[in-house]
Amino acid sequence: MELSKINRVFFVGIGGIGMSAIARYFAKRGQLVSGYDKTRTKLTAALEDEGITITYVDELSALPEAFILNAEDTLVVYTPAIPKDAEILKHFRNNGFSLKKRSEVLGIISKGMFCIGVAGTHGKTTTSSIIAHILKDTGYDCTAFLGGITSNYNSNVLFGDNNVMVVEADEYDRSFLTLHPDIAVITSMDADHLDIYGDKSHLEESFRLYAGQIKTGGSLYAHEGLPLENSISYAASSTAQARAENLRVEGSKFVFDYHDDSYSIPDISLMLPGKHNVENTTVAIAIALQLGIDAGKVKQAVANFKGVKRRFEYIFDNGRQIYIDDYAHHPEELKACFDAVRQLYPDKKLTVIFQPHLFTRTRDFAGEFASVLSTADELLLLEIYPARELPLEGINAAYLLDKISLKNKRVCEKDFVLQYVKDTRPELILTVGAGDIDTIIDPLKNTLQNA
Template sequence: MELEAIKRVYFVGIGGIGMSALARYFAKRGCLVCGYDKTRTNLTIDLEREGILISYMDDDSALPVSFHEKHEDTLIVYTPAIPKNSVLMHYFKQRGFALKKRSEVLGIISKGQFCIAVAGTHGKTTTSSIVAHILTHSGFGCTAFLGGIATNYNSNFLLGDNHVVVVEADEYDRSFLTLHPDLAVITSMDADHLDIYGDSSSLQESFHLFASQLKPEGTLFVKAGLPITDGITYSLDKYADVSGLNIRVEQAHFVFDYHSEAQNINGLSLMLPGKHNVENAVAAISIALKLGIAPEKIKEAVATFKGVKRRFEYIVNSPGHIYIDDYAHHPEELRACFDAVRQLYPDKKLTVIFQPHLFTRTRDFADDFAQVLGTADDLILLDIYPARELPLEGIDSQMLLDKINLVSKALYGKAGVLDRIKNKQPELLLTVGAGDIDTIIQPLKTILSHA
C-alpha cells in the first residue's frame, strides 16, 4: 500500500504508545483518523483533544460511517495485543479491509525516506528520543515515532519538514524486519519475549536479520560485546570504536567525554542519570555526527534533553522525599535503574515498588528478578500485570516474592501500597514496571508531597 493513497485510517488499539504516534502522524497528514481502545487514558484523551474520534466499545456499531465499507484509500492498523476474539478485527477481516500491524505501517512510511532505526531489548526509547532531540534542537530536523513521551515536546511524535525519519525498531513479534534503515543502532540483545522466540538464540537470529537489512551504504552502530560482528562498536570502554569516557557526576548531572578516532567532544552534560544512559547518549551522538551535525550543536542539545516520561522520571524531589518512576520491566533494566539510583543517592535507604509484567516473563526470568530485587532495602510487589496473557499455573507474585532473599518484603494490592507508603514515608522511593503501575503515581506523589 502506497503512503500517498491513504486517506482514512482506523486504529484498533489506538491508545498504545506506538500506535498513538502513528495516529498523530496520519492526522497531521490530513487523513481522517479514528480508533478504538479498551480503556480511556490520559493519552487517548490527548488524542481526542487533537481531533481524533475514539470509541471504547469493541463493537462495529460504534464505527464511524466512513469505516462501514472497504475503500481503496482506507487503512486499518492493529496492535498484536488485540485479543483474537475482537469484534472489530473480525468485522474488518470479513469485509476485506487492508489490515496492517504498526510495524508494517512504519515500513510504508519510512520507504523512500532516510531512515534511522534504533533496536534493542532495552534502551531503544531513550536512545531514539535523544537522536530525535539532537536532530530537532540543532535545526537539522526529523520526523520521529517514539516509544515514550519525550519530556521536551510532551509527545511521542515529532513532525519534521525533511525526509529523515527516526523510528524505534521493535523486536517483539519480529516487527523490526519491516524496516530497511540507512543508519541503525542495536543497544542490547538480552533474552526477552521468549513467549514469541522460544529461546535466546532465536532472538539473536532476529537481530542478525535486522542488521542485514541495512541499506548497502548504511552504517550500523552496535553496543560493544554484542554478538554482531559488523558495525561500529560503542560503549564506555576506551577500546570500543566510539566511547564515553571520564564519567563523573556534577550537580546531579552525569558529565562525560565523547571519543572516537575522528572526533572528541569534552564535557558533555546529561540530565539523565546512570551510566547506561551515557552509553545511550554515545550512540545518539554517533548518529548525529554521521549526519554532519556540528559538535557544538550536539553538546548543547544533549545538555537540554529532559528525558522521557517514565524513564527515570523524578515525581517528587524535595528535601524530605525523593520519588523516581521508571518503566523498567526486565531484570537488566531493573539492574541499570537501581545502579543509577545508588550512584546518585548512596546513603539513602531504597524502597522499591515493582509490578511484574507478563506471566511468561516472570516465569522465564524469576531467578534474575529475585536477584536484582533482593538488592533493594525495602520491597513491595504488586500482582503480575497480564497484558495480553492468560494466567499460568504456579506463576504469580507470591512465587516471585518467595524467591527473593530480603527481610523487608511484602505483597500488596494498590490500595495497600498507598497505606504502607503513607505510614512508612520513605525518603527514597522507586516505582518500576510496564503495566498499569502508573495509576498509583499521582496518589503516591500526593502522599509524599504533603508529608
C-alpha cells in the same frame, strides 16, 4: 498500499504508545483518523483532545459511519495485543479492508526516507529519543516515531520538514524486519520475549536479520560486546570505537568525555542518570557527528535533553523525600535503574514498588528478577500485569517473592502502597514496571505533597 491513496485510518488498539504515534502522524497529514481501545487512559484522552474519535466498546454499532464501508481507501492498523475474535477486527477482516500491523505501517512510511532505526531489548526508547532531540535541537530536523513521551516535546511523534526519519524498531514478534534503515543501532540483545522466540539464539538471529536489512552503504552501530559483524562499537569504555570516558557525577548530573577516531568532545553534561544512559547518548552523538552536525551544537543539545516520561522520571523531590518512576520491566533494566539510583543517592534507604509484566517473563527470569530485587532495602511487590497473556498455574507475585532474599518484602495491592507511603514516609521511592503501575503515580505524588 501507498500513503497518497489512504483517506481514512482506523487503529484497533489506538491507546498503545507506538500506535498512538502513528495515529498522530496520519491526523497531522489530514487523513480522517479514528480508533478503538479497551479502556480510556491519559494517552487516549490526549488523542481525543487532538480531534481523534475513539470508541471503548467492541461493537460494530460503535464504529463511526465512515468506517463501515469505504474499504478501498481505508487503512486499518491493529496490534497483536487485541484478541483475534474482537468484533471490530472481524468486521474489517470480513469486508475487504486492508489490515496492517503497526510495524508494517512504519515500513510503508519509511520507504523513500533516510531512516535511522534503533533496536534493542532495552534502551531503544531513550536512545531513539536522544537522537531525534539532537537532530531537532541542532536544526538538522527529522520526523520521529518514539516508544515514549519525550519531556522536551511532550509527544511520542515529532514532525520534520526533511527526508530523515528516526524510528524505534521493535523486536517483539519480529516487527523490526519490516524496516530497511540507512543507519541502524542495536543497543542490547538480552534474552526476552521467549514466548515468541523460544530461546536466546533465535532472538539473536532476528537481530542479525535486522542488521542485514541495512541499505547498501549504511551503518550499523552496536553496543560493544554484541556478537554482530561489521558494526561500529560504542560503550562507556576505553576500547569501543565511539566511547564515553572520564565518567563522573557532578551534582545531580552525569558528565563524560566523548571520543572517536575523528572527534573529541569534553565535559558533556547529561540530565539522565546512569552509565546505561551515558552509553545511549554516546551512540546518539556518534550518529549526529556522522551526519555532519557541529560538535558544539551536539553537546548543547545533549545538555538540554530532559528525558522521556517513565524513564527515570523525577515525580517528587522536596529534599527530604524523593520519588522516581521508571518503565524498567526486564532484570537488566532493573539492574541499570537501581545502579543509577545508588550512584546518585548512596546513603538513602531505597523503597521499591515493582509490578512484574507478563507471566511468561516472570517465569523465565524469576531468578534474575529475584537477584536484582533483593538489592533494594524495602520491596512492595504488586501482582503480575498479564497484558496479552492468560494466567500460568503457580506463576504469581508470591512465586517471585519467595525467591527474593530481602527480609523487608511483601505482596500488596495498590491501595496498600498509598497508605503505606502515607504512614511510613520513605525517603527514596522507586516505582518500576511496564503494566498499569503508572495509575498510582499521581496518587503517590499527591500523598507525598500532602504529607
